[in-house]
Amino acid sequence: MSGALKKGIEATFRDARVETPGDGRVTVFVPAESVPAVVHYLKERGFDHLTMVSCVDRPDDGELEVVYILSSYTNDPRLHVIVKARVPREGGGLGTVIGVFPNAEPYEREIHELFGANFEGHGRLIPLFLEREYAIPPFRKDFDSRKYVEETFDSIPAVQDE
């Protein structure tokens, strides 16, 4: 299954790179602009369950890695396709996949709020969890939680490190 899938994806999307580590996981690396098309392609081929959308900060490369995990409700649910796209940390954006999977809506909102990636065509990129404003999106690696807490809540005595 994963061999045929690899061939199909690479034939359809010339800029996609597919890895099959062999533990029921297929990883597809695509440029940010192809994400909605690739996700739609996978849905048409039976990966009809968008399990989650995640984001990993890669400060060494100056990029954010947005990760879409897809599986299937019916055929071989053990198989996972992980679609990965990288966008620049500053001003990076990619197309929304809400049109393909409506449950991507809160995930994209969350990634926008916590990592600062932009999703074009989303329509409701308002804060999901946070009520304060942050200079750096708070889930990025360069956001220091302890420093922020000490600076913001310094009237409350903090536990001191010895």
Next chain:
Amino acid sequence: MTGRHEKGVMSMETAASASHTTTGEAGRKLELYFGPQHLGMVGNFSITLEVEGDRIRKATANPGYLHRGFEKLMEYRTWIQNFPLVCRVNVVEPDSMEMIYAMGVEKLAGIEVPERAHFVRSIYLELARVGSHLFGLWAYANMLGFDTVAQWAMYHRDLVLDLFEELTGGRVYHIYIWPGGVRRDFPKGFKDKIVSTLHSIGGCVPDYDTAFFNNRLFYDRSAGIGTVGCEEAKRMGATGQTLRATGVDFDIRKVDPYAAYDRVDWDVPTREDGDAYSRIWVVRDEMIESVHMIFKLLEAMPDGEVYHRIPNPFKWDIPKGEAYVRCESSRGELGLYLVSDGGDKPHRVHFRTPSYTNGLVILEKMLEGASIADVGNIMISLYVVAPEIDR
């Protein structure tokens, strides 16, 4: 960035119950705040309702009251130090959170689990499912006004918590599952205690059925409420009871077995109608199936070790890589995306919690066109737990 007010959360100016605008012939449109302080609300969560008469035109879910940033905090702590955090992601059923995190660490580090530990884990997780479902039944029955049934469910959940206390030392948070197995084996005579506790809970099923499940009032209040079809549920990413109540037998324990779920024979209960009535019946049938499964697992459980030694947890570097693991919590598919950069702390942790999809996507959709009186009913039948959404 917009503030809380624009999200629709109550501010001082609008706190006077509702703000309103008039819209031509359609009459008066009102904006109504449901929760976080509301009898029908399950916890620290709120919904902004746009209503016309008692019909809901549009619903907006507002999470964030319990956002503790656990996933970020976990990046500052070693792999083992994170166990007390993961179980607090879901207060009602912390055990599947421990399981998923242990599974992720085991997959990244390539740790094997002894056969007996698989059985102990399965029994422990099924006990947790029974406890969690009883808690869910308490919330649902209480919301409908079945106070007696609610108190029974709470009492029976406490009996399950007694078992956890004896096994792990904690009633609510257990931290029992560990990479490489479980912390300790069953104490002497524990098997018999499980059996007698489950017999005394199971013996009350006819009472529950008479007072609640076969009660006409329960049917009248829940049939046809919050209905979703099978294709629509799949399209919105539903899992757990929400999906199984539409006739799809999708259960991670069956389709992608972990622990010892493929060692014994059991069924996935389903219903066809996709409404609140079906969802609560699926919960009931699942509880009974879990009890049967525990008996079978106890019977088939082999002797042996329950724990494989792991390296010194205080100096433990996990190989570089990533893992996606999943299990079936009492609410649906629970997933974990875990990334390691080869160090002693995780690079990124992200939980896929079933309440996230249920509470933010499916709930908003179901409330459109519903009556105000059914908001709590729909929400609790979807089994939404606020801490799981916010993390």
